[in-house]
Amino acid sequence: MLHESSLADAADWLWEELPxxxxxxxxxxxxxxxxPDGPHQQTLTKLARAFERAGIDGSGAExxxxxxxxxxxxxxxxxxxxxxVVDADYRDELIEKNCYAPHVFRLVLEVTSSNWTxxxxxxxxxxxxxxxxxxxxxxxKHDEVLLYTDPVDGKYPDPQRFKRGQSVPVPESVGVALxxxxxxxxxxxx
Numbered sequence: 001m002l003h004e005s006s007l008a009d010a011a012d013w014l015w016e017e018l019p020x021x022x023x024x025x026x027x028x029x030x031x032x033x034x035x036p037d038g039p040h041q042q043t044l045t046k047l048a049r050a051f052e053r054a055g056i057d058g059s060g061a062e063x064x065x066x067x068x069x070x071x072x073x074x075x076x077x078x079x080x081x082x083x084x085v086v087d088a089d090y091r092d093e094l095i096e097k098n099c100y101a102p103h104v105f106r107l108v109l110e111v112t113s114s115n116w117t118x119x120x121x122x123x124x125x126x127x128x129x130x131x132x133x134x135x136x137x138x139x140x141k142h143d144e145v146l147l148y149t150d151p152v153d154g155k156y157p158d159p160q161r162f163k164r165g166q167s168v169p170v171p172e173s174v175g176v177a178l179x180x181x182x183x184x185x186x187x188x189x190x
Contacts, residue, residue: 007030020035025078027073028076036082037113043138043185044082046184046189054178061087062087063085068098068099069108069130072102077126079127083108102130109136110123110138112139112141116140124156127148134147135147143164145180146159147161149171163182165182166182168180168182
Protein backbone atom coordinates (compact mmCIF):
# COMPACT_ATOMS: atom_id res chain seq x y z
CA MET A 1 0.00 0.00 0.00
CA LEU A 2 2.65 2.55 1.00
CA HIS A 3 4.65 1.87 -2.15
CA GLU A 4 1.65 2.52 -4.38
CA SER A 5 0.41 5.79 -2.88
CA SER A 6 1.37 8.80 -0.86
CA LEU A 7 1.49 8.95 2.91
CA ALA A 8 -1.68 11.07 2.89
CA ASP A 9 -3.47 8.45 0.75
CA ALA A 10 -2.37 5.71 3.14
CA ALA A 11 -3.70 7.72 6.10
CA ASP A 12 -7.03 8.20 4.31
CA TRP A 13 -7.23 4.47 3.62
CA LEU A 14 -6.59 3.70 7.32
CA TRP A 15 -9.36 6.14 8.37
CA GLU A 16 -11.77 4.14 6.23
CA GLU A 17 -10.51 0.70 7.27
CA LEU A 18 -10.32 1.37 11.03
CA PRO A 19 -13.60 2.94 12.14
CA UNK A 20 -13.36 4.69 15.48
CA UNK A 21 -9.57 4.97 15.34
CA UNK A 22 -7.84 8.33 15.05
CA UNK A 23 -5.31 8.57 12.22
CA UNK A 24 -2.74 11.36 12.22
CA UNK A 25 0.52 12.10 10.43
CA UNK A 26 3.13 13.31 12.92
CA UNK A 27 6.68 14.09 11.81
CA UNK A 28 6.13 12.24 8.55
CA UNK A 29 4.82 9.04 10.19
CA UNK A 30 1.30 7.68 10.35
CA UNK A 31 0.05 7.32 13.93
CA UNK A 32 -3.10 5.34 14.69
CA UNK A 33 -4.81 5.74 18.06
CA UNK A 34 -7.38 3.18 19.24
CA UNK A 35 -10.96 4.25 19.94
CA PRO A 36 -11.28 6.13 23.25
CA ASP A 37 -12.69 4.48 26.36
CA GLY A 38 -15.66 5.77 28.35
CA PRO A 39 -13.72 7.80 30.96
CA HIS A 40 -11.72 9.46 28.15
CA GLN A 41 -14.92 10.60 26.47
CA GLN A 42 -16.51 11.58 29.77
CA THR A 43 -13.54 13.88 30.46
CA LEU A 44 -14.19 15.61 27.14
CA THR A 45 -17.88 16.00 27.99
CA LYS A 46 -17.00 17.52 31.38
CA LEU A 47 -14.56 19.89 29.65
CA ALA A 48 -17.18 21.05 27.18
CA ARG A 49 -19.63 21.75 30.00
CA ALA A 50 -16.97 23.66 31.99
CA PHE A 51 -16.14 25.86 29.01
CA GLU A 52 -19.84 26.52 28.42
CA ARG A 53 -20.36 27.48 32.08
CA ALA A 54 -17.30 29.75 31.89
CA GLY A 55 -18.97 31.69 29.07
CA ILE A 56 -17.06 30.68 25.97
CA ASP A 57 -20.03 31.87 23.90
CA GLY A 58 -19.38 35.52 23.20
CA SER A 59 -15.65 35.23 23.98
CA GLY A 60 -14.59 35.10 20.34
CA ALA A 61 -13.70 31.42 20.71
CA GLU A 62 -15.31 28.01 20.27
CA UNK A 63 -14.52 24.60 21.77
CA UNK A 64 -14.40 21.64 19.41
CA UNK A 65 -13.60 17.94 19.54
CA UNK A 66 -11.75 16.05 16.82
CA UNK A 67 -10.92 19.00 14.57
CA UNK A 68 -7.72 18.71 12.55
CA UNK A 69 -4.70 20.95 13.10
CA UNK A 70 -2.40 21.29 10.07
CA UNK A 71 1.22 21.01 11.23
CA UNK A 72 4.32 22.75 9.86
CA UNK A 73 6.45 19.65 10.52
CA UNK A 74 5.97 17.96 7.14
CA UNK A 75 4.07 18.33 3.85
CA UNK A 76 1.23 16.01 4.95
CA UNK A 77 1.47 16.35 8.74
CA UNK A 78 -1.64 16.93 10.80
CA UNK A 79 -2.91 16.14 14.29
CA UNK A 80 -6.43 15.67 15.57
CA UNK A 81 -6.48 16.86 19.19
CA UNK A 82 -9.07 15.41 21.53
CA UNK A 83 -10.29 18.89 22.51
CA UNK A 84 -9.47 22.34 21.17
CA VAL A 85 -10.38 25.95 21.74
CA VAL A 86 -10.16 27.89 18.49
CA ASP A 87 -10.90 31.40 17.25
CA ALA A 88 -14.59 31.80 16.43
CA ASP A 89 -13.73 32.49 12.76
CA TYR A 90 -11.62 29.31 12.41
CA ARG A 91 -13.67 28.18 9.38
CA ASP A 92 -11.92 30.81 7.28
CA GLU A 93 -8.62 28.97 7.84
CA LEU A 94 -9.44 25.52 6.44
CA ILE A 95 -6.38 24.05 4.74
CA GLU A 96 -7.56 20.55 3.76
CA LYS A 97 -8.86 17.26 5.19
CA ASN A 98 -10.82 19.00 7.98
CA CYS A 99 -7.54 20.55 9.14
CA TYR A 100 -7.18 24.20 10.02
CA ALA A 101 -4.23 26.57 10.24
CA PRO A 102 -2.42 26.35 13.57
CA HIS A 103 -2.75 30.06 14.34
CA VAL A 104 -6.51 29.69 15.04
CA PHE A 105 -5.85 27.24 17.91
CA ARG A 106 -5.77 28.85 21.36
CA LEU A 107 -5.63 25.58 23.29
CA VAL A 108 -5.31 21.88 22.54
CA LEU A 109 -5.85 19.10 25.04
CA GLU A 110 -5.04 15.42 24.79
CA VAL A 111 -6.24 12.67 27.13
CA THR A 112 -3.74 9.82 27.03
CA SER A 113 -4.67 6.38 25.77
CA SER A 114 -2.61 3.22 25.41
CA ASN A 115 -0.13 5.00 23.12
CA TRP A 116 0.48 7.76 25.69
CA THR A 117 3.99 8.63 24.46
CA UNK A 118 2.50 10.33 21.41
CA UNK A 119 0.74 12.83 23.69
CA UNK A 120 3.60 13.25 26.18
CA UNK A 121 6.49 13.49 23.73
CA UNK A 122 5.72 13.66 20.00
CA UNK A 123 2.81 16.07 20.31
CA UNK A 124 4.69 18.29 22.75
CA UNK A 125 7.17 18.81 19.93
CA UNK A 126 4.74 19.24 17.02
CA UNK A 127 2.35 21.54 18.89
CA UNK A 128 5.25 23.73 20.01
CA UNK A 129 6.56 23.88 16.45
CA UNK A 130 3.03 24.85 15.34
CA UNK A 131 3.15 27.63 17.97
CA UNK A 132 0.03 26.45 19.79
CA UNK A 133 -0.01 28.72 22.87
CA UNK A 134 -1.57 26.27 25.36
CA UNK A 135 -1.24 22.48 25.42
CA UNK A 136 -2.76 20.34 28.17
CA UNK A 137 -1.86 16.67 28.58
CA UNK A 138 -4.21 14.68 30.79
CA UNK A 139 -1.66 11.97 31.53
CA UNK A 140 -3.67 9.06 32.89
CA LYS A 141 -0.64 6.77 32.87
CA HIS A 142 1.29 8.97 35.33
CA ASP A 143 -1.79 10.33 37.15
CA GLU A 144 -1.08 14.02 36.49
CA VAL A 145 -1.98 16.91 34.22
CA LEU A 146 0.76 18.77 32.33
CA LEU A 147 0.33 22.34 31.15
CA TYR A 148 2.63 23.61 28.41
CA THR A 149 2.40 27.29 27.45
CA ASP A 150 4.01 29.93 25.28
CA PRO A 151 6.45 28.10 23.00
CA VAL A 152 9.62 29.95 22.05
CA ASP A 153 11.54 29.04 18.89
CA GLY A 154 9.44 25.90 18.44
CA LYS A 155 9.88 24.57 21.97
CA TYR A 156 7.75 24.73 25.10
CA PRO A 157 9.39 25.58 28.41
CA ASP A 158 9.14 22.82 31.04
CA PRO A 159 5.50 22.11 31.85
CA GLN A 160 3.64 22.96 35.00
CA ARG A 161 2.60 19.70 36.69
CA PHE A 162 -0.65 19.27 38.58
CA LYS A 163 -1.56 16.35 40.84
CA ARG A 164 -4.83 15.05 42.27
CA GLY A 165 -6.57 17.46 44.61
CA GLN A 166 -5.35 20.47 42.62
CA SER A 167 -6.97 22.65 39.99
CA VAL A 168 -5.36 23.76 36.75
CA PRO A 169 -5.95 27.39 35.74
CA VAL A 170 -6.74 27.86 32.06
CA PRO A 171 -4.43 30.66 30.83
CA GLU A 172 -6.20 33.97 30.17
CA SER A 173 -5.06 33.93 26.54
CA VAL A 174 -7.65 31.20 25.88
CA GLY A 175 -10.44 33.73 26.46
CA VAL A 176 -12.29 32.37 29.51
CA ALA A 177 -11.61 32.38 33.24
CA LEU A 178 -11.66 28.76 34.33
CA UNK A 179 -10.01 26.36 36.78
CA UNK A 180 -10.18 22.66 35.92
CA UNK A 181 -10.13 19.91 38.55
CA UNK A 182 -7.28 17.47 38.03
CA UNK A 183 -9.41 14.65 39.45
CA UNK A 184 -12.22 15.32 36.96
CA UNK A 185 -9.74 15.53 34.07
CA UNK A 186 -8.10 12.23 35.03
CA UNK A 187 -11.22 10.27 35.90
CA UNK A 188 -13.93 11.84 33.75
CA UNK A 189 -16.29 12.09 36.70
CA UNK A 190 -16.82 14.27 39.72
